Amino acid sequence: MTQQLRISQFVITYGPGAIIEGAEGPRVIPLPDIGLFKRIPNLNPSDYEVLDQRMTDGLLRGTRIFRLPSNAELGIPEDQYIYSTKPFPLWKLCLNIQGHKGDFYVLYDQPECPVCGNTGGRGREAIRFIKACPDGHMDEVDWYHLAHGSGSSCQHTGWFRWHGGGGSLSGVRIECPRCGSSKFTLGWAYGKEWDCSGRYPERELPYSPPHRPGCGKKAKIIQRQASNLRIPELLTLFSIPPRHTKLHNLLQIGPIFSAIVAKNPSSMKQFKEMLSRLQEKGLISGSTLAEILSSPWPEIRSAIQDVLTPVPRSYHELIMEEFHALVEGSIHGIPPIPGPTPHSPTLIEINPYLVRRFNGAEGKLFRITPVLRLRTVTVQRGYRRDVGSDVIPKLVDVSFPDPVFPQQRWYPGVEFPGEGIFIIFDENDGWNFRIKGETAKIWLDAFNASSYPDYVFRDPSLREELHPLFVWWHTFSHFLIRSIAAESGYSSASIRERVYFEHGDTAARGGVLVYATQPGSEGTLGGLVALTPYFQDILDVIFEQLEVCSGDPLCLEHRFRAGDYNGAACYGCVLLSETSCEHRNMWLDRHVMLENLP
Numbered sequence: 001m002t003q004q005l006r007i008s009q010f011v012i013t014y015g016p017g018a019i020i021e022g023a024e025g026p027r028v029i030p031l032p033d034i035g036l037f038k039r040i041p042n043l044n045p046s047d048y049e050v051l052d053q054r055m056t057d058g059l060l061r062g063t064r065i066f067r068l069p070s071n072a073e074l075g076i077p078e079d080q081y082i083y084s085t086k087p088f089p090l091w092k093l094c095l096n097i098q099g100h101k102g103d104f105y106v107l108y109d110q111p112e113c114p115v116c117g118n119t120g121g122r123g124r125e126a127i128r129f130i131k132a133c134p135d136g137h138m139d140e141v142d143w144y145h146l147a148h149g150s151g152s153s154c155q156h157t158g159w160f161r162w163h164g165g166g167g168s169l170s171g172v173r174i175e176c177p178r179c180g181s182s183k184f185t186l187g188w189a190y191g192k193e194w195d196c197s198g199r200y201p202e203r204e205l206p207y208s209p210p211h212r213p214g215c216g217k218k219a220k221i222i223q224r225q226a227s228n229l230r231i232p233e234l235l236t237l238f239s240i241p242p243r244h245t246k247l248h249n250l251l252q253i254g255p256i257f258s259a260i261v262a263k264n265p266s267s268m269k270q271f272k273e274m275l276s277r278l279q280e281k282g283l284i285s286g287s288t289l290a291e292i293l294s295s296p297w298p299e300i301r302s303a304i305q306d307v308l309t310p311v312p313r314s315y316h317e318l319i320m321e322e323f324h325a326l327v328e329g330s331i332h333g334i335p336p337i338p339g340p341t342p343h344s345p346t347l348i349e350i351n352p353y354l355v356r357r358f359n360g361a362e363g364k365l366f367r368i369t370p371v372l373r374l375r376t377v378t379v380q381r382g383y384r385r386d387v388g389s390d391v392i393p394k395l396v397d398v399s400f401p402d403p404v405f406p407q408q409r410w411y412p413g414v415e416f417p418g419e420g421i422f423i424i425f426d427e428n429d430g431w432n433f434r435i436k437g438e439t440a441k442i443w444l445d446a447f448n449a450s451s452y453p454d455y456v457f458r459d460p461s462l463r464e465e466l467h468p469l470f471v472w473w474h475t476f477s478h479f480l481i482r483s484i485a486a487e488s489g490y491s492s493a494s495i496r497e498r499v500y501f502e503h504g505d506t507a508a509r510g511g512v513l514v515y516a517t518q519p520g521s522e523g524t525l526g527g528l529v530a531l532t533p534y535f536q537d538i539l540d541v542i543f544e545q546l547e548v549c550s551g552d553p554l555c556l557e558h559r560f561r562a563g564d565y566n567g568a569a570c571y572g573c574v575l576l577s578e579t580s581c582e583h584r585n586m587w588l589d590r591h592v593m594l595e596n597l598p
Contacts, residue, residue, distance in 0.1 A: 002023075002079060002080065002081040003020055003021075003022045003023065003027075003081075003085075005020075007067055007068050007070070007414055008378075008414050008416070010029075010068050010412060010414075011067075011232075011234075011378055011379070011380045011412050011413060011414045012232065012234065012378065012380070012414075012579065013232070013579075014029060015029065015232055015380045015383065015398060015412060016029055016030060016031045016032070016035075016202045016383075016398045016412075017029065017136070017138070017200070017201075017202040017230055017383055017396065017398065018230050018383075019088065019224050019225070019229070019230075020085070021225075022085070024120065025087060025092065025126045026087075026088060026089065026126050026224060027085035027086060027087050027088060028085060028086050028087075028088040028138075028201045028202055029083075029085055029202060030084070030085065030086055030201075030202045030203070030204070030205075030206065031202055031203060031398065031400045032045070032066075032068075032083075032400055032410070032412060033400040033401060033403065034084075034202075034203070034204075034205060034206070034400075035083045035084050035085060035206070036068070036082065036083050036084075037403050038205075038403075039082070039083070039084050040074065040082065043069075043074075043403075044402075044403060044404065045064070045066035045402065045403075045410045046064075046066075046254065046402075047069075048066045048067050048068070048069050048073075049064060049065065049066055049253075049254070050065040050066065050067050050377055050413045050414070050415045051065075051249045051252040051253065052065065052237065052239065052249075052252075052377040052415070053243055053248075053252050053307060053311055054237050054239075054243065054311050054312075054318055054321075055235065055237050055377050055379060055413075057310070057311050058237075058311040058312055058313055058314075058317075058318050059235055059237070059313075059315060059318065059379075060235075060379065060381075060411060061313075063399055063409045063410065063411055064254075064408065064409070064410050064411070065377070065379055065410065065411050065412075065413035066410050066411075066412065066413065067412070067413060067414050067415070068083070068412070069082070084206045085206070086201060086202075086204060086205075086206045086207075088130075088138075088201050089126065089127055089129075089130050089140050089141075089224065090109040090140065091107060091108070091109045091126075091127040091140055091141070091143065092107075092108065092109070092124055092125060092126050092127055093105045093106070093107055093124065093125050093126075093127060093162060094106040094108065094113035094115070094116060094118045094123060094124050095123045095124065095125065096113065096116045096118050096123045096124075099113075099115065099116030099117075099118065100115045100116055102161070103163075104161040104162055104163050104175070105161070105162035105163075105165070106159055106160075106161065106162065107127065107143060107159060107160045107161070107162045107174065108158065108159035108160075109140075109158070109159075110158065110159070113159075114158060114159045115159070126224075127141070128223050128224060128225070129141050129186070129190075129221050129222070129223060129224070130221070130222065130223075130224045130229075131194055131196075131197075131219045131220070131221055131222070132219055132220065132222055132229060132385045132387045133196040133215060133217045133218065133219035133220070133385065133387065133388070134217055134384075134385060134386070134387055134388040134391040134392070134393040134394060135196070135215055135217050135385075135393075135394045135396075136200065136383070136384070136385050136393075136394055136396035137196050137197065137198050137199050137200060137215050137217075137219065137385075138199065138200070138201055138229075138385070139196075139197045139199040139201075139210070139212070139219070141189075141221055142194065143160055143174055144157050145183075145184075146174040146183065146184045146186065146189050147160050147174045147175060147176040147181050147182060147183060148176060148179070148181045148183055149181070149183035149184065152179070152181060154176055154178055154179040154181065156176050156177065156178035156179065159177070160174050160175060160176060160177065161174070161175040161176075161177055162174060162175075163175060163182070164185075168187065169185070169186045169187035169190050170185050170186075170187030170188070171185070171187070172185055172186035172187065173185055173186075174186070189221055190221050192220075192221075193218035193219070193220060194218065194219045194220065194221070195218070195219070196214075196215035196216075196217050196218060196219040197210075197212035197213075197214065197215065197219075198212055198213040198214045198215035199211060199212050199213075200396075217388075217391070218388070219387075220387050220388065222387055227578075228385070228386040228387065229385055229387065230383045230384075230385060231383060231384045231385075231386055231393075231584075232380050232382075232383050233380065233381045233382045233383060233384065233395055233455075234378055234379070234380055234381070235315070235378070235379045235381055236376055236377070236378045236379075236498070236582070237318055237319075237322070237376070237377055238322050238348065238374055238375065238376055238377075238498075239347035239348055239374070239375040239376075239377070240321060240322050240325040240326075240334075240348060241325055241334060241335075241348075242306040242309075243306050243307065244334065244335075244346055244347050244348050245303065245342050245344040245345065245346050245347060246291075246344045246345045246346075246347065247292065247295050247299065247300065247303045247342070247343075247344035248303050248306060248307060248344075249347070250288060250291060250292050250344075251292070251303055251304060251307050252307055253284065253288070255278050255283035255284060256275070256278065256284060256292075257307065259274050259275075259278060260274075260304055260307070260308065261308070264304070264308070265304075267297070268297040268300070271297070271300060272293060275289050275292065275293070276289070291344075294343065294344075295342075295343045295344050296343065299342060299343060299344070303344075314459065314461075315458055315459050316458070316459040316461075316462055316464075319458075319498075319500065320500075320502060322498070322500070323500040323502060323511065325348075326350075326369070326371070326422045326500075326511070326513065327424065327429055327430075327511070329348075329350035329352070329369070329371075329422075330350065330352065330355055330367055330369040330422060330424070331352060332352060333350050333351055333352040333353075334346070334348050334349060334350040335349075337351070337352060337353070346373065347373070347374070347375040347417075348371065348373060348374045348375065349371070349372040349373040349374075350369060350370070350371055350372065350422075351370070351372060352369075354369075354370050354372075354529075354532065355367060355368065355369045355370075356368045356532055356533065356535060357426050358535050358536045358539055359536065359539070360539060360543070360597070360598030361539075361543040361597040361598060362597050362598060364425060364427070364433070364598035365425065365426040365427060366423055366424070366425060366426065366535075366539065366598070367423070367424050367425065367426040368421060368422075368423055368532055368535045369421065369422040369423070370419075370420075370421055370529035370532045371419060371420040371421065371422055371513070371515070371529065372419060372526075372529055373417065373418075373419065374417070374418055374419065374420055374515060374517070375415060375416070375417050375418075376415065376416050376418065376515070376517050377413060377414075377415045378413060378414050378415075378416075379411045379412070379413040380398060380411065380412050380413070381395070381397070381398070381399075381411060382395045382396050382397045382398050383395075383396055383398065384396070384455065392453045392454075392455065393455070395455065398411065398412065399411050416517035417517065418515055418516050418517030419515065419516060419517075419526060419528050419529050420513050420514060420515030420516070420528065420529075421513070421514050421515075421528060421529060421531070421532060422511065422512075422513045423480070423511060423512050423513075423514075424509070424510075424511035425509075425598065429509065430509035430510065430511060431504075431507050431509045432507075433469070433509065433510075433596075433598065434507075435468045435469045435472060435508075435592070435596050436595065436596060437591075437592070437595030437596060438595070439468070439559070439560060439567060439589060439591035439592050439595055440468035440592055440595065440596065441468075442559075442560055442561065442562070443466060443467070443468040443471055443560060443567075443589070443592065444467065444468055445562065446466045446560075446562040446563075447463065447464075447466035447467045447468070449562070450466070450562040450563060452466075452563075456565070456584075456586065458583075464501050464503065465583060465586070465587040466587070467501060467503065467508065468592050469501060469508045469509070469510050470499065470501040470510060470587065471567075471587050471588065471589050471592045472510070472592050472593055472596060473499050473500070473501065473510035473511065473512050474497075474499045474512075474583065474587050474588060475569070475574060475588045475589060475590065475592060475593050476512065476542070476593065477497045477499055477512040477514065478497075478574045478575070478576050478581070478588060479542040479545055479546060479574065479593075480512070480514060480538070480542060481495050481497065481514055481576060481580055482545065482574075482576070483538045483541040483542050483545065484514070484528075484531065484538060486541065487531075487534075487537060487538055487541060488527075488531055490516075490527075490528070492576055492577060492580055493576075493577040493579050493580055494516055495514050495515070495516050495528070495580055496514070496515055496516070496517070496579070496580055496582065497512060497513070497514050497515075497580060497581065497582055498512065498513040498515070498582060499511075499512050499582065499583070500512065500513070514528075515528070516528050543597065545573065546573075546590060546593055546594060547594075549568075549570065549572045549573035549574075549590070550572040550573070551570045551571075551572040551573065555568050555569070555570045555572060555573060555590075556568050556590065556591075559591070560589055560591070565586040565587065566585075566586060566587070566588045566589060567588070567589030567590065567591050567592065568589055568590040568591050569585075569588035569589060569590060573590060574588050574590065575588070
């Protein structure tokens with residue numbers, strides 16, 4: 001049986017350690033080296049590498065990125081699976097009460113019901129409950145303990161009677177059919193802490209026995225479909241100057257980049273000889289060779305120097321590179337106008353003659369810049385299981401070793417072309433907008449003093465999300481996406497955000513890029529940037545929506561306090577779907593905007 005997943009779903013929503021609902025029950029997704037590369041011979045992640053030097057060298061410290069291949073690329077029929085999964089959880093309920101000759105369900109972990117022989121289909125469902133700990137471990141619930149407690153001499157483990165149900169867990173009792181013991185209810189067990197087995201199901205072979213080395217943390221029972229069971233840790237960067245053409249990407253191909261580092265050719269002749277040797281060895285294709293050599297030597301030489309230049313190593317520095325490139329592009333364009341047009345196609349494009357300026361609620365000018373073309377690279381670095389109320393969840397790494405060179409590791413990722421709209425204040429490139437008001441002061445005090453767990457911030461060393469100007473722009477971004485959805489018919493889930501914030505010695509500025517990059521959804525054929533001439537209407541709607549929420553007065557009465565993640569914000573006014581918000585619907589407050597109308 002197969003379960004269809006889009007490439008982007010594997011990275012953004014699911015990934016190793018996630019539970020998917022298959023046609024024959026829930027299954028856990030193994031690491032790619034187990035589920036994909038051990039299954040298909042001679043398949044190598046380098047054949048599907050996503051090239052982005054800023055991501056691999058800057059954030060991932062040399063770990064490379066691969067994307068999932070499609071069935072068509074592998075020549076495998078669509079109704080056949082290419083990525084094997086592991087059944088989890090194995091325990092299931094047989095609901096055939098009549099066949100059980102008693103008023104109970106049967107809880108079992110065998111291929112068929114041990115009482116009535118039911119093998120599946122109607123009358124059987126996978127158990128909804130599993131056990132997980134903040135270190136990322138996940139395992140079956142200890143049903144034996146719920147029936148027997150500790151110290152029992154009964155050896156029966158294969159199946160149990162399930163009494164009760166409905167809407168209350170406290171009404172569910174697990175009974176041993178051999179000794180009749182029924183020690184605890186499921187409601188009691190749900191609120192308790194349990195010893196953790198240390199199991200990572202995604203690191204086990206599809207049909208291997210469970211590996212349970214033990215763990216010092218305590219686990220809790222949780223529903224297998226709970227959103228906090230697996231929170232993916234994503235990193236997203238845009239392709240920006242100077243590494244902004246397809247030529248730059250081609251020069252980053254492993255064998256080519258290694259040869260450039262070793263030889264650093266000083267002429268077209270040397271460069272062509274170097275590439276020809278790589279082609280003769282089968283390390284690059286003839287089409288790649290031809291595409292690179294179609295550019296003139298001065299452009300190739302410049303691109304070589306670009307890819308040899310070290311990239312920043314922190315997320316903040318890389319995002320600031322994007323911000324500065326977008327601000328510069330809103331004035332001079334990308335590629336610059338006037339300027340030499342690159343022969344190789346660009347991965348980002350801004351035409352400064354299309355930039356528009358529109359008024360805010362109090363007359364302050366917004367600079368609206370259509371980004372005609374952009375490329376995003378998103379990597380899933382790991383996940384967290386946020387199952388402990390007082391324990392910081394650990395980041396579980398999902399990288400895996402190369403099948404041929406184990407010292408080289410890979411992360412799952414995805415790249416998409418798309419379009420976007422970049423927005424800042426026009427005056428002095430946004431530096432003159434001062435945040436004031438009582439609410440802003442409370443946020444600023446939290447920015448300067450309060451402690452929060454590191455994992456909620458983009459860069460834990462800076463914690464810039466607590467700054468009131470960041471909160472202003474993030475709240476504005478959410479209203480913008482909702483307004484675009486209301487005014488143009490876009491689904492808000494098809495639009496994503498990137499909030500920028502720069503803090504100087506005496507001033508700060510911010511901006512936002514909203515973009516659409518998902519293939520097969522709206523916004524990839526110019527529909528988003530086509531809204532630029534009508535942005536005055538969109539801004540007017542934003543400041544109208546800001547005033548009223550269907551959750552008022554309760555929503556507006558909520559005031560931010562240090563330790564909170566939001567002020568006045570709810571699903572009636574500000575919050576978005578999780579696919580759109582880069583910050584998981586945190587750092588939002590209508591009060592900050594209402595006290596600082598532009």
